[in-house]
Amino acid sequence: MANTRNGRPSQVFRNLNSKVASIPMVLTASVVFVGGTIWTVVHSFTNSKLLPRLNFVGLDQYERLWNSNKWLISIENLFIYGVLTLIFSLVIGFVLAALLDQKIRFEDTFRTIFLYPFALSFIVTGLVWQWILNPDFGIQAVVRGLGWTSFNFDPLYNQDIVIYGILIAGLWQGTGLVMCLMLAGLRGIDEDIWKATRVDGIPMWKTYLFIVIPMMRPVFVTTLVIIASGIVRVYDLVVAQTSGGPGIASEVPAKYVYDAMFLSQNLGQGFAASTMMLVTVLIVIVPWAYLEFGRRRHRG
Amino acid sequence: MRYHLTTAALAATVAFAAPAAATDLEVTHWWTSGGEAAAVAELAKAFDATGNKWIDGAIAGSGGTARPIMISRITGGDPMAATQFNHGRQAEELVQSGLMRDLTDIAEKEGWKDIVRPSSLLDSCTLDGKIYCVPVNIHSQQWLWLSNAAFEKIGVPVPTNWDEYVAAAPALEQAGIIPLAMGQQPWQTSLAFQVLVVALAGSDVYNKVYGDKDADLAAGPEMAKVFEAADKARSMAAKSNVQDWNQATNLVISGQAAGQIMGDWAQGEFAVAGQVAGEDYTCLPGLGVNEVIQTGGDAFYFPVLKDAEKSAAQATLASTMLAPETQVAFNLKKGSLPVRGDVDLAAANDCMKKGLDILAKGNVIQSPDQLMSADSLTQVNDLFVQFFNTPAMSAADAQKTFASIVAAAD
């Protein structure tokens, strides 16, 4: 911050150029994200149906939202899905990356195999996994066909575990990217660190846990933002796999928003739900993002 | 393609004269399956024959996918020339905002009021005495489709009504046949329930509950009977592990399931599988109890356009859609019933003829789309998909929730 005040002409010029270059970011952040958010929040207090209108109805939409069974189930599902996705994709991604980093043969092949699902859209991912998990002709049918007739595996048709069926497909699609990011992080670790820990006789797992992972902090930050934003927005996958079913057991908030806005034609309700999502994201993200991106200085 | 003026035989029947210059009109709709596309092609052919050009904008996936696109286009100030909507209350607000074209002058000129049958179809296109849409077909939902093979297998004659069907369920189950096929999507379970209401409680109750939003009746004993039947249907469908309606229909076609409650579009599936009505499958309108059909269907709306030439072409398109030739050609392909009574449907199959008969007798009701807002309907859909998938949810509880939705409905 000091450089804006020290008055050297080159500093002023430098900041001017930087500001000019940042115009797209400033516009995106202020007009689209902040503007769009304010617009959404304002309209969440209205009874807008098919078209956005400013007929204010106070907190009616929120009252209905929190009285809705579907919304409560959505939140619970997002919580389970989110926590498990975070844990599993980080752990699996990291373990795969660590294994690939052992100077193995066929690294390119394995890496490509783990990464390719990321190239396919969620719609497709959901469709394929819907098949594989279908008890009548998927895994269950095949295992039963092999003679184990009591074998039961129908996550998409069981209300209690349907969200895990979606998790299986979500992890399939997303962990490849995490693995790649982690692998890149591991490749960036200085070789001297490994040499030093070997000399000191520190076990390999301790080196990973207490030295390497803390050093990979920026990778984890990037990964976390990518995974977490994907979790909050999860929609297509659920629609393609279960359409929220069986019953309403696999509803998620983004789907609640979309359904309210375009199926029920109750924009106000959709905006209220998305405002609640935004508030939650803000409470979690903003303090963290500010610490992460706002406090550290690189150059004077 | 532009010089179709010679095929003006059809154009001549169109009261509104075709403009001299060919005008491109973009039409959006969500008819993308084989039969549907063939039906749309008939509309396009008829329109192209007037010297204009139909630019097709098909988007699959009715509610969730196509609707935001259509609404965005219209409110974004760059509307298409015509767009499909289920008629009913879906487009009400667009009309109120003055974004939709008033078709009253064309309708009066051509006497739509006299030719469109039943008249409720035109009523749903009407707001404050003005007509804003063109109904193109009638789709009915009140059908029970039965696999003849399944009943042959257990040695029971094919049921002729709901009660016989329910009575056969244990035997079917013993033979390893799913008594009732049911897809998991919310609208399917909700459809099954509506059909049960109409068939078992009667049209009056249906009209009072869905139309007048009579919450007391919804909570009353007559509806309790329907909820018990729905409970029965739930246990009959317990082993039906499919998502889409056509997968459920396929269970019936292959004889894995004995029956399905579904709209008349299921016929397309039977036809594709080479099955014949009466021989391979049986259709029971109104579950064989109360032969009534709903008169929902599809309609086209015409956004207000600035371009005068395009506006003129819109009028041509509107009247082309209602022309008798177009109606016959379109509906035969679509498997639906025409909206005008003065056309000949000799090529219709058995089940379609049953439908035409019921229509001629006037045993018709309005579809929920026409009676309730999309918001309330989604709540109803959500309730029934939950009910049908949660054995622990009692019929009484479901009825209580249903009554509260009806009470709050608009």
Next chain:
Amino acid sequence: MADQATISAAGLGAARTSASEAWGPRPRRALSRRNIIIYGTLTVVALYYLLPLYVMIVTSLKGMPEIRMGNIFSPPMEITFEPWVKAWATACTGLNCEGLSRGFWNSVRITIPSVVISILIASVNGYALANWRFRGADIFFTILIVGAFIPYQVMIYPIVIILREMGLYGSLTGLVLVHTVFGMPILTLLFRNYFASVPEELFKAARVDGAGFWAIYFKIMLPMSLPIFVVAVILQITGIWNDFLFGVVYTKPDVYPMTVQLNNIVNSVQGVKEYNVNMAATLLTGLVPLIVYFISGKLFVRGIAAGAVKG
């Protein structure tokens, strides 16, 4: 974390050599305990990843009757390429029976400018954030990161209004703008981290030579940031190529991307589901990003290594 520790402990007994070194000969015999664990784990996981692809390919080569009866894992009794031909050339979207081929060039027309422009803008943003910080920049950057969490659907109407007011609604330019806006959070984060890792000495030397903002960007930063551009290109191509919602909401039928046809083939509500055509269409649509991955997989890892490691 338990299993991770076990694998790491068991797996890392061997001497570790520099990552940048080329492959040497295998240091140990092929069937050591370590190798069995590593390759065993990788193979099992690889099978899980390959299973859906196998199902897709096998299904796309079957006829419909076979699909109706058989199980999804069995190889086709009779191989047919019909579904592929149909998906590419004859599957109907309403009246247009040209399959996916109709949207292919539109997708290219949308993807190329969107990828180029979104990456150029995000890279300059990242550069400004990393090397030329100014008061308030962090606030906007934080907003941008939060923006990455907003469900797309919520923004449909506000963006319709913005585009309408700008007079860009329905145009390709408008769509490119939308992709630029929604690609910005993650891309800016990547570029910012990358440019911050460029040695400070290099930057200072250029400043002493009198180079300004743009001179340093074009002469120093751009030439040395190929890897991160590769990462950005891959991410954007995947995202934009697979996008359906924006392509269809903000443009007109004559510029609809390939995913619209894919949606129409896969999501037909009323009609017979042709699973073989669905799968072929899916694979065809995914082909472009898949090819990009196969070609540039190595560059991808190298690029991320450079971009995401140091913050």
